[in-house]
Amino acid sequence: MSKASSAELPKTVDPYRLAEHNSDLEGEIPVRALSRFGDAVLGYDEGAVCHVKLQFYMDSERRRIVSGELEAQVKLECQRCMGAMVSLLTSRFVLGLVTSDEQAQRLPKDLEPFLTDDFSADLWSMVEDELLLVLPPYPLHERDECPAKEDLEAYEPDNASAEPEKRPGDNPFSVLAGLKNTKH
């Protein structure tokens, strides 16, 4: 997506009116304004934004729909080395606009409900929910980029079978044990 368009995505809109007019919206949301999401990630650059494109329309059943895509770059905690990793989160979604749980129940299975008031919806909150949904539960660096990859290789079954006989030097703990022994 282009960095040229830096307009802020409107926060509150009438999504039903937008759907009836087949409107498109595109813009950015400062990540610092999304506090639930901000708390769920390790960090983000000063000035980081979530870029959002939305299409509002009516489907063949005259349901009001918002579909869209988003993209945000944040830092997550690699669960192998516990270090920071830069991650580009992206999502595509199609939501059916509803004003009650009863309407939500009637949506077909492939449409997630977006619960709104009669004439207004908080788009920032909707985008924040979508971001939280695409957060990986177990983020990991690419293997070659992870500072902990050598630890990992030491315990890999593949390596173990390639060299079945353990030598004292292979394992840092046995080296420590050896040092301890020399002291006594």
Ligand SMILES: [Zn+2]
């Ligand atoms: Zn890592």
